[in-house]
Amino acid sequence: MTLGTFVRNNRPRWQRLETMLSFIEARGPAKADRPFLRELSALYRATTGDLAFAQTHYRGTTLQLFLHQLVARAHNQIYRPHRLSPYILGKFIFTEIPQAIREHLASVTWAAIIFLMGIALGLSAVQFDERAASIILPNNVLNSIYSGKMWTGSLFSVLPAPVASTYLFTSNISVALLAFAGGLSCGLITAVILFQNGFMLGVVFKLCADYGLLGAVLAFIAGHGLLEISSIVIAGGAGLVLANALLYPGRYSRGDALAVQGRSAVRMALACIPALVTAGCIEAFISPTNGHTWFKAVLGLMLGGCFWAYLLLTGKATVKPVAK
Amino acid sequence: MNPSTSTWDTRKTELELPEEIDLQVELANVGSRTLAILIDLTLGGLVLFIVYSLWELLAHNISEDWFMKMSSHVLKIVLLLLFFGFQWCYFNFFEWLWNGQTPGKRLLHLRVIKVDGSPVSGIDVLLRNLSRPVDTLGPMGLIGLLMIFINRKAQRLGDLMAQTLVIHETAIDWSIFDQMEAQAGTGGAAVIRLNAKQWELLHRYLNRREKFEYDVRERLARTVYDVLKRTAQGTDLERSPLPPEDWLVELARRT
Numbered sequence: 001m002t003l004g005t006f007v008r009n010n011r012p013r014w015q016r017l018e019t020m021l022s023f024i025e026a027r028g029p030a031k032a033d034r035p036f037l038r039e040l041s042a043l044y045r046a047t048t049g050d051l052a053f054a055q056t057h058y059r060g061t062t063l064q065l066f067l068h069q070l071v072a073r074a075h076n077q078i079y080r081p082h083r084l085s086p087y088i089l090g091k092f093i094f095t096e097i098p099q100a101i102r103e104h105l106a107s108v109t110w111a112a113i114i115f116l117m118g119i120a121l122g123l124s125a126v127q128f129d130e131r132a133a134s135i136i137l138p139n140n141v142l143n144s145i146y147s148g149k150m151w152t153g154s155l156f157s158v159l160p161a162p163v164a165s166t167y168l169f170t171s172n173i174s175v176a177l178l179a180f181a182g183g184l185s186c187g188l189i190t191a192v193i194l195f196q197n198g199f200m201l202g203v204v205f206k207l208c209a210d211y212g213l214l215g216a217v218l219a220f221i222a223g224h225g226l227l228e229i230s231s232i233v234i235a236g237g238a239g240l241v242l243a244n245a246l247l248y249p250g251r252y253s254r255g256d257a258l259a260v261q262g263r264s265a266v267r268m269a270l271a272c273i274p275a276l277v278t279a280g281c282i283e284a285f286i287s288p289t290n291g292h293t294w295f296k297a298v299l300g301l302m303l304g305g306c307f308w309a310y311l312l313l314t315g316k317a318t319v320k321p322v323a324k
Numbered sequence: 325m326n327p328s329t330s331t332w333d334t335r336k337t338e339l340e341l342p343e344e345i346d347l348q349v350e351l352a353n354v355g356s357r358t359l360a361i362l363i364d365l366t367l368g369g370l371v372l373f374i375v376y377s378l379w380e381l382l383a384h385n386i387s388e389d390w391f392m393k394m395s396s397h398v399l400k401i402v403l404l405l406l407f408f409g410f411q412w413c414y415f416n417f418f419e420w421l422w423n424g425q426t427p428g429k430r431l432l433h434l435r436v437i438k439v440d441g442s443p444v445s446g447i448d449v450l451l452r453n454l455s456r457p458v459d460t461l462g463p464m465g466l467i468g469l470l471m472i473f474i475n476r477k478a479q480r481l482g483d484l485m486a487q488t489l490v491i492h493e494t495a496i497d498w499s500i501f502d503q504m505e506a507q508a509g510t511g512g513a514a515v516i517r518l519n520a521k522q523w524e525l526l527h528r529y530l531n532r533r534e535k536f537e538y539d540v541r542e543r544l545a546r547t548v549y550d551v552l553k554r555t556a557q558g559t560d561l562e563r564s565p566l567p568p569e570d571w572l573v574e575l576a577r578r579t
Contacts, residue, residue: 003520007501025423058520062528066496068349076423076443084446166401170408177412177454184458184481242485255484262451262485269454 003058010050014070017043021073029077044074095315097271100264101234102312107244108237108268114191115198115233122202130210133203136196145207150216156288169280172228173273176235180269183242190239197232223287223296226304227279231272234311238268275307349441351478352434352490354469361460363428368410375403415453420446424488433493439477448486455482500527516578518555526552526576533569545569 020040024032032040051067058064101108125132133142144151156164175193182189208217241261249257282303286296352360379399382392418426424436424444436444436452444452459468459481468480477489518526529548533541549568552575556562561578564571 003523004501007498011498011501060521061524062494062496063520063524065350065494069493072349072437072441075441076437079442160397163397163400163404166404170404174408174411178457181455181458184455184485189458258481258485259487263447266447266450266454270450 003061003063006053006058007063013043013046014050014067017047017070017074021070021077024077025073040074041078044071044078047071047074092267097267098311098313098315100267101237101271103264104237104241104268107240108234110240111190111194111233111236114194115229115236118195118198118200119202119205120198121195122199122204123206124202125199126203126206126210130207133207136200136203137207145211145213148211148213150213150220152220152288156284161284161288165281165284168283169277172231172276172280176231176272176276177269179232179235180238180242180265183239183265184246185243186246187240187243190236190243193239194232194236201229219293219296220287221300222293223300224279224282226300227275227307228283230304230307231275231279235269235272238265241265241268271311278303349437349489349491350494352432352492353478354472356432356434356492357472357478357490358469360426360428360432360434363431364414364426367427368414372403372406372410375399375406379403412454415456416449419444419449419453424449429490433495434490435493436488436490439487439489444486444488448488451486452482452488455485458482497528497531500524500531516555516559516561516575518552518579522552522555523579526572526579530572530576541569545572548572 017040020036020043024040029037047067048071051064051071054061054064054067122136141151159167175197179190179193182193204217205214208214242258242265245257245261246254252260282299286292286299379396382396382399415426419436422430425434429435436449438444438448458464459471468482471480471484472478475484477483479489483489525548529544533545536544545568549571552572553562556564556575559578561571561574564574566574
């Protein structure tokens with residue numbers, strides 16, 4: 001069969017398949033009725049046959065490429081992954097995310113250790129030389145602390161709370177996601193982010209303690225601190241999971257280890273997003289208010305407790321896995 | 325066709341489908357992937373610029389008007405969310421919604437697929453796009469570029485993690501098949517047999533030559549002539565004094 005005859009004989013079929021694919025790509029498979037789907041699958045098989053024929057007889061032509069792409073498009077529709085449904089979403093949130101975290105608690109612990117080292121160094125740096133604080137804190141915050149006042153008052157009087165909360169949670173989520181992605185730099189970026197955040201916290205604590213603001217700063221972070229720190233540590237743990245896959249792939253190749261571990265790591269990183277949105281709203285709406293210290297503390301402990309209970313307790317397998 | 329041009333910019337990779345047919349796809353090259361990103365960045369930048377200008381306009385026309393103050397704040401929130409959304413959600417959203425394409429990729433006929441040829445799922449899209457700060461954006465882009473050059477399947481770090489490929493979808497020129505009816509009969513001269521690839525090369529050239537500048541057309545005719553002149557071996561066409569382009573027309577008449 002010449003190329004021209006082959007095209008003339010079969011092109012109507014390919015055109016029909018193309019229109020059917022356009023329909024199903026735009027409207028989804030749920031809109032298609034049974035005869036439509038039967039025809040689609042029959043056409044798909046016929047076209048794979050055409051592709052096999054073209055592979056043998058018309059190698060290297062654009063027709064072969066066209067058929068490749070048509071078959072791939074049909075393949076994409078026929079073997080498509082599950083559509084998003086409430087069930088899939090629920091399973092993702094209440095089973096897969098907590099399981100991913102529990103699987104990688106060691107990495108989360110390491111992230112917490114790096115964070116704590118940051119705090120320790122921040123505390124001792126200010127103890128050693130007060131000027132160390134100017135490395136990491138902006139001038140207006142420093143001046144405010146030196147004059148014995150909380151910097152939060154002036155900060156939140158400029159920005160209305162809705163704007164401030166948006167600013168806080170977008171920048172916090174950016175930091176968390178960067179800590180996750182930074183795992184691809186063999187953990188270097190992740191470690192820097194964790195350490196830097198810990199260092200800043202340590203510096204602020206020591207400096208405030210020196211200027212008699214310790215109570216005020218504790219009252220300020222009581223509401224959102226636990227949630228925020230937990231999130232950054234978990235996102236850092238996700239980054240360390242990636243770094244671990246790159247540095248110690250074990251029996252896998254580095255690429256395969258990354259592909260396997262990446263799937264749980266991204267789930268860990270996603271867990272931080274709702275937590276950070278909540279923390280951002282509390283930090284902007286509730287934390288700057290005067291008084292209510294007990295309320296803030298209870299709220300903060302409760303939210304932090306719920307977050308960890310969700311991560312550590314939900315989604316346990318109902319059927320015990322077979323012992324290896 | 326010309327072996328010297330089929331180096332890094334026409335890399336192909338084989339996939340295997342459940343129907344046991346090897347699927348050979350054309351990988352997107354560095355140039356088109358970079359261009360697609362630039363288009364996406366421009367698009368996002370444009371939207372951000374418009375909202376930012378609006379906000380500046382409101383913020384600088386300072387008035388105690390309650391409505392103006394309010395809308396300035398609302399715009400500021402929108403601006404923050406847009407910036408955040410562009411940074412972290414734009415690529416994720418479009419690649420998820422359009423089955424592996426962003427506006428830039430769609431314009432350049434690129435698509436993200438899984439290494440086994442199946443469509444990308446939500447998690448794959450997240451994995452390859454959340455890693456962009458480390459291997460695509462800003463100076464880190466050099467790492468991504470290097471990876472695309474070095475990796476056999478042109479995967480950057482994010483692609484490795486998500487097990488995805490970026491492919492180029494080539495369009496086919498159907499009009500060359502429509503002409504076949506018209507040119508039947510060789511007018512008595514010996515029939516020259518071309519294989520499908522040669523036949524397609526000849527007709528794609530003849531079909532498109534009108535669209536080229538004169539010198540490009542000459543040069544291309546010479547290239548195609550060099551490839552196809554072997555086919556005329558042993559016929560009177562072999563030693564024909566015709567210039568390349570007319571020679572090709574004559575060849576088409578005899579097949």
